Amino acid sequence: MINPHERPLILVTNDDGIQAGGIRFLAETLLDLGDVVVVAPDRPMSGMGHAVTINETLHMEESPFPVDGIKAAWQTSGTPVDCVKLAIYEILGRKPDLLVSGINHGSNASINVIYSGTMSAAVEGAVEGIPSIGFSLLDHSADADFSSCQTFVLKLAQHVLSNGLPDGTCLNVNFPKLPVKDIKGMKICRQSAGYWEDAFDKRVSPGGRTYFWMTGKFNNPDQGQDTDEWALRNGYVSVVPTQFDLTAHHAIATLNQWDLS
Numbered sequence: 001m002i003n004p005h006e007r008p009l010i011l012v013t014n015d016d017g018i019q020a021g022g023i024r025f026l027a028e029t030l031l032d033l034g035d036v037v038v039v040a041p042d043r044p045m046s047g048m049g050h051a052v053t054i055n056e057t058l059h060m061e062e063s064p065f066p067v068d069g070i071k072a073a074w075q076t077s078g079t080p081v082d083c084v085k086l087a088i089y090e091i092l093g094r095k096p097d098l099l100v101s102g103i104n105h106g107s108n109a110s111i112n113v114i115y116s117g118t119m120s121a122a123v124e125g126a127v128e129g130i131p132s133i134g135f136s137l138l139d140h141s142a143d144a145d146f147s148s149c150q151t152f153v154l155k156l157a158q159h160v161l162s163n164g165l166p167d168g169t170c171l172n173v174n175f176p177k178l179p180v181k182d183i184k185g186m187k188i189c190r191q192s193a194g195y196w197e198d199a200f201d202k203r204v205s206p207g208g209r210t211y212f213w214m215t216g217k218f219n220n221p222d223q224g225q226d227t228d229e230w231a232l233r234n235g236y237v238s239v240v241p242t243q244f245d246l247t248a249h250h251a252i253a254t255l256n257q258w259d260l261s
Contacts, residue, residue, distance in 0.1 A: 008034035008097035008161055011087050015045045015080045015117025022103035025146040028067045029153050038065055038073040039087040048079045048117040080121035098161055099125035102135035103146055109174045109228040110194035122170040123244050131160045132170040138177045148180035152237050172240040176232045186237040192227035194220035
């Protein structure tokens with residue numbers, strides 16, 4: 001429980017790198033709620049999922065950060081999950097009262113949550129027992145306008161600081177690319193059953209070596225009106241409670257009928 005006489009300690013991280021516009025906006029937005037410490041990758045780490053660095057050394061150093069009022073900012077050579085681990089065990093000396101990740105430049109709705117470094121940082125927070133939220137805006141541009149996110153970020157962060165989250169759960173929050181006046185509100189959703197139809201752009205270098213760029217098309221056959229994709233298409237902020245327990249509990253009874261003797 002947070003001591004009402006102390007300011008909460010808020011850890012801010014991301015996967016787009018410490019220079020990204022989204023993390024600056026998020027850190028500045030949360031200053032009124034607590035003491036903000038930023039620990040983020042020193043370069044973009046999108047699509048890293050829950051990767052951790054085990055085969056090379058990790059580097060970490062204090063970093064200039066263009067937001068007045070934060071307690072400290074650190075950049076690391078590691079993944080978003082590395083950043084969370086380093087923050088807890090090497091920088092803060094304790095677990096923060098809230099972990100927020102983002103604001104990601106681009107969607108982390110539906111199946112994207114699996115690949116997302118933004119959300120893996122939030123999931124790592126949940127693993128550590130820290131109330132955690134991942135925020136993403138459906139705009140990939142470097143100069144994306146995050147202003148429509150501010151009210152919702154503050155409202156969710158205040159709720160989580162006051163009430164916590166269920167054990168093993170973090171929040172995956174996605175914002176539609178809309179002016180704030182056109183956002184209808186927030187919806188608690190389930191993750192839609194969308195998927196990527198993968199493809200590769202095959203090319204040959206001047207030296208004769210074949211290389212590939214991953215492309216693909218997102219497909220969403222899930223027409224449910226309780227999903228994150230439906231909410232975003234219809235002008236809502238989607239809020240999906242996300243867990244790190246990947247057990248397919250519904251399949252246990254079926255598998256128990258197998259003869260595995």
